[in-house]
Amino acid sequence: EVQLVQSGAEVKKPGESLKISCKGSGYSFTSYWIAWVRQMPGKGLEWMGIIYPGDSDTRYSPSFQGQVTISADKSISTAYVQWSSLKASDTAMYYCARASAVVDYFDYWGQGTLVTVAS
Amino acid sequence: DIQMTQSPSSLSAAVGDRVTITCQASQDISNYLNWYQQKPGKAPNLLIYAASNLETGVPSRFSGSGSGTDFTFTISSLQPEDIATYYCQQYDNLMYTFGQGTKLEIK
Numbered sequence: 072e073v074q075l076v077q078s079g080a081e082v083k084k085p086g087e088s089l090k091i092s093c094k095g096s097g098y099s100f101t102s103y104w105i106a107w108v109r110q111m112p113g114k115g116l117e118w119m120g121i122i123y124p125g126d127s128d129t130r131y132s133p134s135f136q137g138q139v140t141i142s143a144d145k146s147i148s149t150a151y152v153q154w155s156s157l158k159a160s161d162t163a164m165y166y167c168a169r170a171s172a173v174v175d176y177f178d179y180w181g182q183g184t185l186v187t188v189a190s
Numbered sequence: 191d192i193q194m195t196q197s198p199s200s201l202s203a204a205v206g207d208r209v210t211i212t213c214q215a216s217q218d219i220s221n222y223l224n225w226y227q228q229k230p231g232k233a234p235n236l237l238i239y240a241a242s243n244l245e246t247g248v249p250s251r252f253s254g255s256g257s258g259t260d261f262t263f264t265i266s267s268l269q270p271e272d273i274a275t276y277y278c279q280q281y282d283n284l285m286y287t288f289g290q291g292t293k294l295e296i297k
Contacts, residue, residue, distance in 0.1 A: 106286065108234075116226075116234065116277055118286040130284045133191060166233055175240070175281035176224040180233035 073097040075105075075167050075181035082187045083157050090153035091184045093167030100148035101125035104170040106177060107141060107152045111163045121170065122150055157188045192216050192282050196289030204297045209265040211292045213278035216259075222281040223261045225254055228291075229274045237276075238263065270296060 078092040093105060106121040120131040124143040131141070143150040150167055165184050168177035193216040203209050213223065221241040226234040236245045238254035241261060251266045265272055273296055278289040 104284075108288075115275075115291040116228075116279075116288040118279075118288060121284060121286070132285070168234075171239070174284065175222050176236060176279065177226075177234075178236055178239075178245075180235070183233055 073169065073179045075169060075179055077165075077167060077181040077184045080185040080187070082189070084190055085157055085159055085188055087157050087188075088153070088155050089157055089186065090151050091165060091186065093150045093181050095148045095150070095169065098169075101145050103172070104174060105143065105150040106168045106170055107139075107150075108166045108168060108177075109135075109163045110166065110183075111160075116166075119152065119165075124148075124150060157186075159188050159190075161186060162188045191285070192219060192280055192287055194278055194280055194287050194289040196278050196292060198292060199290060200293045200295070202295045202297045203268050205268055205270060207268045207297075209268050209272075209294065211263040211276055211278075213256075213261045213263070213289050214259055215261075215280055218258050219280045219282060221257050223254075223256065224279045224281070225252075225263045226277045226279060227272075227274045228277065234277065268294075268296075 074096045076094045107119040109117045119135040120141045122129045122141045124145045140153045167181040169179040171178045195214045223241045225238040228234040242254045253264045275291045275293045277291050
C-alpha cells in the first residue's frame, strides 16, 4: 500500500527556521516525483515545487522560488521542505503528494502538516 | 505561467441534481487536466485524470470532458457525501497550477 506520512504540526516564531518531512512507503521512492502543495487558511491549493528523489532534480513554482528549499534523502525515503526564516504569512497546511508515473497528476497525498507562525 | 480559471467559486444544489464545474486554461494544455475533491480537514483526492479518465474506485456519477483550453467536470446526480471543494489542476512540463476551487453545498 502506497503511503505518504508527514511530520507533525509545528508552532514557530517569525524568523525561525523549519524543516518538515514526508516519508514514502509501499513503492519505489526513487522512481516517482514528490510535490509540495500549500493551503493557506480558508484558501485554495498552491503548487510549491517538485523533486525527483532518484537524482534530486528539483523544480519550483515561480511564486516559491527562493522562499523555500525542497530536498530528499533517498536512503530513508523522505522528502522535505524547509524555510530559513519563517514569516507569519507561511502559516498554512502543507501537503506532499506523489506524482503519477506519467507525472501529470498527483495520485497519493500525505495527511498534511499544519505550520503556524506567530509571535 | 499557465493560469486556470475555475467557475463557479461556490455552488448550491439539491440531492439528485446534475452539477457542472468549468475550468479554462490560459493556453492550450491538450488533455493535461485533472480534478480533485477535498473534504473539510482532509487531503485532496484525485477523481479524474487526463481530462476524462475516472480514477479507480471513484463512483461513475463523476465525469470529466474537454481538451485544449476548456474543460468540464460533472456530477450526474449529487449525493450528500459529495459536499466538498473541487479543484482542477493543469500540468505543463513539470509545472503545475490549480484552479481557485469550487465549494459545493447542499441546497
